[in-house]
Amino acid sequence: MNVPWRTRSHSIRATLARECGMTLVEVLAAILIFTFGLLSVAKLYASLMSAHISNEQITAVQTYGNRFWAVLQASPNALGCSTTAQSLSFNTADQVGGAPPGLQLLLNEIFAEKSPLGAPSVSIVLSAIGSQEGECEAKVKVAWTSQSGAARSQSFTFQVGGL
Secondary structure, three states: OOOOHHHHHHHHHHHHHHHOOOOHHHHHHHHHHHHHHHHHHHHHHHHHHHHHHHHHHHHHHHHHHHHHHHHHHHOOOOOOOOOOOEEEEEOOHHHHHHOOHHHHHHHHHHOOOOOOOOHHHOEEEEEEEEOOOOOEEEEEEEEEEOOOOOEEEEEEEEEEOOO
16 A cells, blocks of 8 residues: 555654653663762772872882982991991981981981871881991881871891992
């Protein structure tokens, strides 16, 4: 059967008019899915920032360890090694004055307000012991509190002299 053109187009228009747009339920479902997506991205961002800050602190500690080693290489007697074990502990910038002169600049940087380790939560222990052969074993332990509140520490051991 041949339907005239006008009749066919009229029925197509009527069908399209009934099917255009979205229902309120579809819109609410789309908003809900979008909200869960945004919340997931926000949580991911927060965990990535925490990891970034933790990595920055670990990198800073490694840099301080390398700089301490450089000071020891330039001045092997910076800690005044003797056959009796010596230990120095620093918890605040006010205590840095009691450090060997070659290490005071480095310690002041570690305890500075803009230090990645967060000045109030840092403690440093320097220890050294010498041997009869003229060797000196120096140890540095840097402890700090991470942004999440976890206690972190890194130890370095250096051997100088006695070649």
